[in-house]
Amino acid sequence: MSQLLDPRDAYGTLRTDLGYAYRGVFAAEEIAEAVEAARELLEPRATIATFLPVLVARQAREQLMAKAQAEGRVAKKVPEILFVCVHNAGRSQMAAALAEHLSARRVHVRSAGSKPTGEINPVVVEALAERGIALSAAYPKPLTDSVVQAADVVITMGCGDSCPYYPGKIYEDWQVKDPAGQPLAVVRDIRDDLQNRVTELLRRVLD
């Protein structure tokens, strides 16, 4: 790339853009805090500088939307479903992608980890690609108060005592095998187990 912009310029522009997108919803300081939190989360894990502004923008946007929903500053148009596991690298990413795939935009889906670490499991990416589902540019994300409070349905998998529990939401803990370190054949079974569970969940939430 011949003229890589100074990332500080990119973030100044991002603050302006998000300020426009959330005009009347968030003040400039709240926007700046969200961008800064996204930078702190993502800069240490960035491997390709070019993509960093894209990841920071997406994370900041998602957190602002969750916060706006959690605080009742914007109306939810569809039910919000949150999938949580420990690392947000396997099960919760798969479940969220399947729910998106199967819901025809009648729900909005998020995922997060109680201890987000590492990269998305490549075997998970492969098993989902076989079903026509992309996990492009997904990355492990932390479980913030906003994403939990914005959710109408919280599904936890394997995070034990660090899984969130909030009364008043649809809340379930799913016993699903961890795909970490498993070969493709096993991950396919986990994918199909998750698809059955997601299908049944969507039926309950939507029908």
Next chain:
Amino acid sequence: MSQLLDPRDAYGTLRTDLGYAYRGVFAAEEIAEAVEAARELLEPRATIATFLPVLVARQAREQLMAKAQAEGRVAKKVPEILFVCVHNAGRSQMAAALAEHLSARRVHVRSAGSKPTGEINPVVVEALAERGIALSAAYPKPLTDSVVQAADVVITMGCGDSCPYYPGKIYEDWQVKDPAGQPLAVVRDIRDDLQNRVTELLRRVLD
């Protein structure tokens, strides 16, 4: 990849999944037609076999949603904006990505080309990445009746007589320079021109 699935299996599964997602909206034959049309569009341009089911699934999903909206089979939750140019490789892709970035989910955006050809202009990808906007896995898409009829707002750029015109929608033709073959500095100016236009459009559509 050790065990690449037969694509016919992937498409059988996709038909089943979309049949679930659109239960009560589309019959099995309509789903099968959408999957077949997406295959015919995308197979000739596929370079990496693994990604083909992902692209086919996305294209079929988008066309089914557009058709469901166009025929009044599902309610629109937010205004639908369609950007059209000739190849769907530059201007309309940029405008759609900017509108998505700036709208905080208060609109849904599509883009299409009157003669979709080639790949997304890589300089366009770079100019958007600087603003924190991803064009990952975007590809030129045809202007189908469904996407036009599903739209509340249609913006055309440079397609002349082959641009669609339907009375009863917000309809505008924008005079925006073509980024094809232009260096990054020029594409940045085009991006900023489009951002101003999109910002002003969103204000009118939403405020």
